[in-house]
Amino acid sequence: MGLGIYKLIPDYREKCPLCDGVDCAVRHGLYFRQVVGVKGTRYEFFPVPRFLCRRKGPKNPVDVTFSVLPACLAPRKRWSVPLMAWVAKLVLVLGMSICKAQSKLAALSFEVVVDEVAIHRVIGIFEGCYNRLLSFPVPGFLVEPGVVLVREQATEALRVVTMAGERDPPEDLALVFHEKWSPNLLFAIPLG
Numbered sequence: 001m002g003l004g005i006y007k008l009i010p011d012y013r014e015k016c017p018l019c020d021g022v023d024c025a026v027r028h029g030l031y032f033r034q035v036v037g038v039k040g041t042r043y044e045f046f047p048v049p050r051f052l053c054r055r056k057g058p059k060n061p062v063d064v065t066f067s068v069l070p071a072c073l074a075p076r077k078r079w080s081v082p083l084m085a086w087v088a089k090l091v092l093v094l095g096m097s098i099c100k101a102q103s104k105l106a107a108l109s110f111e112v113v114v115d116e117v118a119i120h121r122v123i124g125i126f127e128g129c130y131n132r133l134l135s136f137p138v139p140g141f142l143v144e145p146g147v148v149l150v151r152e153q154a155t156e157a158l159r160v161v162t163m164a165g166e167r168d169p170p171e172d173l174a175l176v177f178h179e180k181w182s183p184n185l186l187f188a189i190p191l192g
Contacts, residue, residue: 009049009068018066021057028052028065035073038082040105077125084122085161091119092126092155126154126161133157138164 016024032045053064072080079087090101098119105114130153133143141164147153 012051016053016057018053018061018063019055019057019059021053021055024054024056025051025066026054031067034078036079036083038080038086040083074125079118079122081161084125085158087114087119087122088126088154088158089162091123092151092158123151123154126157127151129161130154130157133160140164 011027012025013023015022018025028050030047030049032047035043035046037043049068051066051068053061053066055061055064069075072082074081074084077084087101087105090096090104091098096104098116101119102114102116127150130143130147133141134145137143138160141160143156143160147156
């Protein structure tokens, strides 16, 4: 995964996503983050482009910069969305213990050491997704309201995420993992 991915990102000259201005958003460099893909492949320096809004449009946004993330990534999360869904499925749907899930990942020659805290964190992320799906449903996929237990909320969110993830475009699904709708935009870039 090289910087060639940077050329695939739209330039947003026709319409700035923050202020709706024409010829407003300009590339503002990029930052690198660590990413782990669904096959356990680790990208130490995955490029994430940034843009600057020069506030030429009718809206007056609070944020003046935004990042463009591949749809398979969640902000501030090292694991890709498909990897988080797979690990959550092992524990929540297939009923594996955390120890067995760790062994399964290790047997796949996973490049990343998966500790118990990381797996609990993934379950917590899906629990948070349940609440976001209640507030911001993915069209055509609803979660069962009124689920109380954290583990059951995570399982219900995983069910919807798995069903919605089989559909195009993946951006609808990835929004569930974003706490804020901006300044992070999503772009359907495949992750190796």
